[in-house]
Amino acid sequence: MPGYELWSDAERKEVNDVLQTGILMRYGFDGPRKGIWKSKELEDAICSSFGCKHAQLVSSGTAALTTAMSALGIGYGDEIILPSFTFVASFEAVISVGAVPVFVDVDDTLTLNPEAVKNAITPKTKCVMPVHMCGSMADMDALQAICKEHNLILLEDACQSIGATYKGKKLGTIGDAGTFSFDFVKTMTCAEGGVVMTNREDVYINSDGYSDHGHDHKGIDRGADLHPFIGYNFRISELHAAVGLAQVKRLNEFLAIQKKNHAALKNILSAVPEISFRRIPDEAGDSCTFLSWFLPTEEITRAVVTEMKAQGILAGNFYWYDNNWHYIRKWDHLKNAVTLNALHPDLKAAVIQHATKDFSASDAVMGRCVSTAIGLLWTDEQLRTKGEQMVNVIKKVLSTQKQMA
Numbered sequence: 001m002p003g004y005e006l007w008s009d010a011e012r013k014e015v016n017d018v019l020q021t022g023i024l025m026r027y028g029f030d031g032p033r034k035g036i037w038k039s040k041e042l043e044d045a046i047c048s049s050f051g052c053k054h055a056q057l058v059s060s061g062t063a064a065l066t067t068a069m070s071a072l073g074i075g076y077g078d079e080i081i082l083p084s085f086t087f088v089a090s091f092e093a094v095i096s097v098g099a100v101p102v103f104v105d106v107d108d109t110l111t112l113n114p115e116a117v118k119n120a121i122t123p124k125t126k127c128v129m130p131v132h133m134c135g136s137m138a139d140m141d142a143l144q145a146i147c148k149e150h151n152l153i154l155l156e157d158a159c160q161s162i163g164a165t166y167k168g169k170k171l172g173t174i175g176d177a178g179t180f181s182f183d184f185v186k187t188m189t190c191a192e193g194g195v196v197m198t199n200r201e202d203v204y205i206n207s208d209g210y211s212d213h214g215h216d217h218k219g220i221d222r223g224a225d226l227h228p229f230i231g232y233n234f235r236i237s238e239l240h241a242a243v244g245l246a247q248v249k250r251l252n253e254f255l256a257i258q259k260k261n262h263a264a265l266k267n268i269l270s271a272v273p274e275i276s277f278r279r280i281p282d283e284a285g286d287s288c289t290f291l292s293w294f295l296p297t298e299e300i301t302r303a304v305v306t307e308m309k310a311q312g313i314l315a316g317n318f319y320w321y322d323n324n325w326h327y328i329r330k331w332d333h334l335k336n337a338v339t340l341n342a343l344h345p346d347l348k349a350a351v352i353q354h355a356t357k358d359f360s361a362s363d364a365v366m367g368r369c370v371s372t373a374i375g376l377l378w379t380d381e382q383l384r385t386k387g388e389q390m391v392n393v394i395k396k397v398l399s400t401q402k403q404m405a
């Protein structure tokens with residue numbers, strides 16, 4: 001699944017280039033850096049690899065979401081529609097710009113249910129943010145149509161789906177803007193890092209300035225830059241960009257291994273008729289980071305997870321329903337809007353209201369779902385053993401359930 005599994009001389013070489021000059025910052029120092037611009041090189045490589053006009057590297061995927069939202073002018077009084085199954089960073093970014101996160105149900109794609117999105121639209125809705133979870137995509141045709149009809153911004157959180165496509169287009173490049181995370185467990189890594197991708201020049205210029213204290217980056221003298229608006233420091237370092245530059249060149253290699261291993265594991269699990277798989281709007285575009293599968297009921301799924309744990313084979317399998325980071329059920333800090341700094345009372349009330357709605361339709365999906373992370377280092381033998389062990393556990397639980405029935 002993550003690029004760190006295949007750490008190599010390629011990453012060491014790029015980092016060493018930076019260590020040679022000692023210029024660890026991405027801006028300025030034009031003479032001493034001796035032509036080494038890893039961040040710029042990585043941004044160019046992202047544009048050409050993923051097919052977008054502009055890319056702005058930042059310090060994390062969370063920073064990329066915050067930067068994109070600010071660059072798109074989303075803030076006070078605005079509502080952003082996002083799914084109940086995501087990573088905490090998605091709503092952290094929304095709250096950080098002072099907007100209201102409006103959670104809606106996911107369906108068997110494990111992403112936004114377009115009908116739920118339609119039902120959540122109000123006069124305050126400014127943006128729809130699909131989160132392409134676990135390597136695969138939301139129904140982008142349906143979401144694009146909704147955004148067009150209601151004149152809404154489409155922002156893709158593609159942090160988990162680097163290299164996945166929808167109808168030939170890379171995820172993260174379809175909406176007004178999109179983000180990747182390059183944290184340590186993502187498909188490709190910078191150790192820490194992220195990027196805002198966009199085809200809109202205005203969004204790019206805003207992202208470029210916002211992530212560096214509002215600098216306009218128009219002159220060669222950094223000290224003389226103007227500040228057309230207030231920004232932050234979300235800069236990436238040259239060391240991090242160097243790692244990413246090596247990784248982006250290897251991405252197709254990572255994806256090819258994932259696809260092969262994913263197909264083999266899916267084939268093994270398909271032998272059990274009670275197992276069904278995540279619905280994927282464009283099967284060919286799956287980056288195959290995870291294989292996500294369903295069992296008929298929550299009870300059976302829980303029993304399988306418990307038995308896998310007992311047998312010591314749960315590692316790499318995720319039961320998101322009980323997970324503290326990814327599913328709304330366990331986000332008590334959000335449901336109580338616990339922040340260190342005071343929020344505007346209206347925002348606080350809205351956060352609580354939207355986080356504590358009825359998500360039973362999501363529960364019905366997530367309670368039956370397990371995602372298996374696809375390893376890049378699995379041998380054929382290990383993969384077969386893993387698949388067979390999983391099938392045996394599932395069959396055992398199913399037969400016990402039948403006996404009890």
Ligand SMILES: *Cc1c(COP(=O)(O)O)cnc(C)c1O
Binds near residue numbers: 087182193
């Ligand atoms: C990882 C992730 C992020 C945030 O990325 P960081 O680089 O860890 O800040 C945002 N959204 C999703 C869906 C993610 O999985």
